[in-house]
Amino acid sequence: MSRSNKVVVQGCQAALNQMKYEIAAELGLCSSYAAGAGEDTEFAGELGAASSGGYSSIQWSNLATREAGAVGGSITRRLVAQAEQVLQGYK
Numbered sequence: 001m002s003r004s005n006k007v008v009v010q011g012c013q014a015a016l017n018q019m020k021y022e023i024a025a026e027l028g029l030c031s032s033y034a035a036g037a038g039e040d041t042e043f044a045g046e047l048g049a050a051s052s053g054g055y056s057s058i059q060w061s062n063l064a065t066r067e068a069g070a071v072g073g074s075i076t077r078r079l080v081a082q083a084e085q086v087l088q089g090y091k
Helices: 013-026 041-047 065-088
Strands: none
Touching: 013 065
């Protein structure tokens, strides 16, 4: 079975990036989020273009697999919870 990261909903990448950094901050992997609109902060620190108010430099490549998995798992849990809330409104 092949896996892909196809974008299903256009324009959601910024919201998903924000959620990723918020969850990382909640897990103590970075400080706080205040990136400018439209910035891809995941690679901005490595390129020297991160805003001064953004997250303290998260080196995603230096995270342990468990830490990165915790961020991904938390994103999935939040997205499922949001979908369940939306679906309850359709009953």
